[in-house]
Amino acid sequence: MKFIKNTTLLLLLLFPARMLAQQQYPFQNYKLDFNTRVNDLVSRLTLEEKVSQMLNSSPAIARLGIPAYDWWNEVLHGVARTPFKVTVYPQAIAMAATFDKKSLFQMADYSALEGRAVHNKAVEMGRGGERYMGLTYWTPNINIFRDPRWGRGQETYGEDPFLTAAMGASFVKGLQGDDPKYLKAAACAKHYAVHSGPEPARHVFDAKVSNYDLWDTYLPAFKKLIVDTKVEGVMCAYNAFESQPCCGSDLLMVDILRKQWNFKGYVTSDCWGIDDFFKNHKTHADAEDASADAVIHGTDVECGTDAYKSLVKAVKDGKLSEKQIDVSVKRLFMTRFKLGMFDPAELVTYARTPSAELESEAHQQHALKMARESIVLLKNADQTLPLKKNIQKIVVLGPNADNEISILGNYNGIPSALTTVFKGIKAKLPNAEVVYEKAINFTNDTLLVYADLAKRCAIDGKAGFKAEYFDNRELAGAPVVRHEADLLHNWQEGEPVIGTIKARDFSARYTTNYQAGEQTSITFEVEGDDGYRLKINGKEVLNAWSRNRWGSQQYKLITDPGKSYELVLEYWQGDGKANVRLSAGRYEKTDIVALQDKVKDADAIVYVGGISPQLEGEEMKVNYPGFNGGDRTSIMLPQAQTELMKGLQATGKKVIFVMMTGSAIAIPWEAKHIPAIINAWYGGQAAGAAVADVLFGDYNPAGRLPVTFYGSDQDLPDFSDYSMTNRTYRYFSGKPLYGFGYGLSYTRFKYDQLSLPASVKRGTSLRVRITVSNTGAVAGEEVVQLYLSHPGSKTKSPIKALKGFERIALRAGERRVLTFTLSKEDMSTINANGGMQQLSGKIMLSIGGSQPDELNVTSGNIVKKQISVI
Structure with a gap:
């Protein structure tokens, strides 16, 4: 260890701030309210010290006993990037496919506990101020997955504003906890607000959308988390919006976020985003101009570079006042106080979270539960699945069959143990011959x-x-x-x-x-x-x-x-x-003839393909056919994989296609010819065990697609066009291969006894009751989905829109009555100016296991009723 001359700084590295100079200043008095303490602390800082606290890596202020802190941390599907072993849950898009708000809440709660354990260990080791050791997590990503080509769509909760808002709210509630005084951890809604690729252009792109699309699609989830769920932080996006960088947008940052929504929390730039003001968007002259304008617009933390260091000069040059700096610094310290960072550990329950929370048995079991829940059964012709466990030989092959990178997704931590599909099947069948072959790459047949x-x-x-x-x-x-x-x-x-x-x-x-x-x-x-x-x-x-x-x-x-x-x-x-x-x-x-000979005596063939985080993700240097810079140039399954499956199918053996992906893949040939297809996403540490459970009937799948699986590239508008015309199930006029909300089961369900009034008054809520029955022979789970549409309306509105959902478990023969309450907002539409209005006239309501016009064969029926708004 290098010799440290400054004794106070050395003490700061070894001991928490609360152990130094206690009760010297009012901000250290935990009996005072947070506002008083924050105001006192900030009043004691010099301008230079204040600015230093606005960088993601904030240095210690030794003279006041303030320890160093790094705001940058991630918890997308479990604590990410920490040097400690942690529980890794399915990727966010997979958790959205569960349609299970309670499971996501529990996952976030468990992840916050592990995050607290990591932070506490780091503080004990003198590393509490390092990156990925803090308690401010830049999650969830609630951008709308408007185009399946976007590589970061895997980080989102899908294409639907209602689903995204509901799942995002559950995540924030679970992560931030319910203590009346302290936060368990601080969530951050990103990337505010009109952001979803293309990745290679994200630093220069200027998103232009109508007021209708802005308020109907891009803002509802942010509004839900900010206004109703009280998310602690917001991250503004790289790209520009209507010719202003998002972190310097008059409309987004000032008018909507701070004035209309009255957001009191902190805002961080995306990393290196302030540099984009003057280096890429060319809207500002230099770092000083960009930094001053970002702060004036309410961006409190700059991540990645040190452009904000120029704020000292900007104040002296009169480009903003020190009082404006104070506003940001107070927000930042308020978050740290709410996390209990300046209070005795005995007063902050979460500060005593033990290391035993890391990878605890309950957390690992929940990772398996969510992996199971996320699996979507897309096809099961002639009851190909579940397979019998007494088979003698099974062949497991494909680029994802034993690929640990794929199951972990991106923005991930590292667990002590994980299970690929090959390993999961091998563990499931200890007495069978389980043969593994990679056989092929993702995009070509030359290994x-x-x-x-x-x-x-x-x-x-x-x-x-x-x-x-x-x-x-x-x-x-x-x-x-x-x-x-x-x-x-x-x-x-x-x-x-x-x-x-x-x-x-x-x-x-x-x-x-x-x-x-x-x-x-x-x-x-x-x-x-x-x-x-x-x-x-x-x-x-x-x-x-x-x-x-x-x-x-x-x-x-x-x-x-x-x-x-x-x-x-x-x-x-x-x-x-x-x-x-x-x-x-x-x-x-790849010698397909030789491979056919090798598998000819197998009882079943499980092909595990699709794509991988090695191909899609955040701003990647990838240029394989069909992929570019983290995005996809084609949504078609790479032809090499289709050709291999044709060869496997020609053997006459049962072929099951297990697809891993973070986005929608077009599989027209497979949908027609392969008898059984399941989508397993990037399923986390227990992905292989979960797939094996579904394949062999130890778990009855009930996942639903949170995105539309289109039939071909021809179904897609231009990637860079942010208009929602002909995008997502809400506005797509064509026929998808598999629709949003689609997913099969090993049992069957029936819907009846729909109860609701024939009419409802404008401005009031609507209560809906439905009876759901499991009419099959085995227990199973069903995702009950409620959709609304406005037939005959001359006002623009979605073709149909999800307004309620619930995942339930029913034994064979069991029935349950569910109740949904629709608010006046649920029954409203957005006008051309972005305002909300409730229409008079007819509303069509449907309830079932899928969209109203995309019947799931295992869901039996969809109940519809038209009512009048008077």
């Missing part, structure tokens, strides 16, 4: 068959690699050196690498000598974030040093038999997870 690289690499007389680690990004200074058997590393940010070097802002050099033997060629594959370069015999053959999120690249080396080649791989890591890998092998084209 790199990996060799054991470590056996051919040696240095200093030992097999493996010489590893040099530097405590900076530039490979500068004296490294820490060790010998490593192979080169395959994954670190969470902040996790120890070696000695005092942690997985953030570090670099490494790996050196070895590769012995060609009798080989005449070898293909080296490098994977890494953020930057890397590969040298062979001193010549640079791969260079991704200056680019982020490169993923993997390959170089084919023509070798002389018996010759030795020096390999040097250099790597640096900034923010986020650290990942570096060097592997090698030879390419082999």
Whole structure:
């Protein structure tokens, strides 16, 4: 540890602020109200100190006993990016597919407990001020998944404003807790407000929408979380809105957020978003102008860069006042006070959360529960599923069959154990022959068959690699050196690498000598974030040093038999997870005929394909066919996968298609020819166990699609067009392959005895009762969905809109009466000016297990009734 001259700073690193200089100042008196304490604290800060607290990485203020704090943390589907092992739940889009508000509430509650445990451990270790150790989580993502090509749509709750608002509210309530004084954790609604790709253009894009679309589609979920659920934070988006950057938008930030909705919490920019003002949007001259304008518009924290440091000069230059700085700083400290960060631990229940909460048994069981609930049965011809457990041989193949990256999704933590589909099936059938083959890549049928690289690499007389680690990004200074058997590393940010070097802002050099033997060629594959370069015999053959999120690249080396080649791989890591890998092998084209012969005696074939977070996600350097920059250029299942399934189907064996994805995939051939299809999303740590439970009937699936599965690319408007015309089930005029709300079961349900009045007065609520019965032979769950439409209305409105849902469990033969109460807002529409109005005339109401015109064969019937609004 470096010698620290400042004794007070050393004490701050070792002890919480509440243990220093207690009761010296009113802000330290926990008997006073938060407003009094916050005002007192901020009054004691210099301008420079105030500005320092407006960066996501806020330094300690030693003279006042204020510890360092980093606002940046994530909890999308479990605590993310922490160096500690945590529970990983299904990706957000998968949790939306559960249509289970109670399960999502419970998941958020458990995640907040684990977040508290992480924070408490970090404080004990003197790391409480580090990134991903805090209690301000920049989740949930409640953007509307308007276009299936958007790579970050997997982080959302789907395409419907009502579902998104309901699920988002449950998440916020679970995460923030119900203590009357303290927050368990602070949620943050993002990305405010008109934001959903394309990813490559997000720093320059100017979203333009009508008032109708703004208030009908893009704002309802934000309004719900801000006005009703009291979310603590909001993150403004990268892109511009109506020619102003979102973080500097008059309409979004001032008129709507602060004035109409009276939001009192804090606002953070998206990371590096303030730089976009002057570097990309070109709406501001420099960092000083951009920072001043963002603060004037109510953006309290700047994430990622240090543009806000220019605020000191901006105040002195008269571009804003110090009182305007005070407003932001007070909001920020209010959140920290509400989290109990300045009070004795004995007064803050959550501050005593033990490490035993991390990956507790209850949390792991809930991860399995939500993975099961998220699975959507899309097709089950001739009752192909469930499979019998007494089968002798089953073949599990495909690029996602044993892919741990896919089940973890993005913005994820790392669990101690996880289950892929192959492992789940193998555990389910201990006495059967379970054969695994990758068989194919996501987008092509030519595999790199990996060799054991470590056996051919040696240095200093030992097999493996010489590893040099530097405590900076530039490979500068004296490294820490060790010998490593192979080169395959994954670190969470902040996790120890070696000695005092942690997985953030570090670099490494790996050196070895590769012995060609009798080989005449070898293909080296490098994977890494953020930057890397590969040298062979001193010549640079791969260079991704200056680019982020490169993923993997390959170089084919023509070798002389018996010759030795020096390999040097250099790597640096900034923010986020650290990942570096060097592997090698030879390419082999998939031999479908040979594969058919290998599986011909199988009792069943489970093909696990789809796509992966390796292909879709946030601003990625991916350009495989059908993918670009994290987004998709086509929603079609890659043709290579369809061709393989045609070959498998030709064997005459039962073929089950298990699809993993974070977005809608068009599968027209599979929908027609494959007898059983399930969508398993990115199911979290228990994904494989959940899939196995569904395949073999230990769990009856009831997940529903939170997005429309279109039939082809021709169904989609231009990606960059933010108009909702012909988008999502609410406005799509065509016929989808599988509609929003669709999902099958192993049992059947019946709806009857719909009870509601023939008319309702404008401005009043409506109560609806329905009886749901399980008429099948096995127990099951049903997602009851209520939709409204306004037939014959001359005022623009959705074709149909979800206004109520409930997931229920019924034993065979059991029936239950459900009650829905529709508010006057539920029965209203948006006018051209963005205002809400309740129409007179006819309203069509439908209740069933799917949309009113997309009958689920297992839901039996949909009950409809037209009523009058008078």
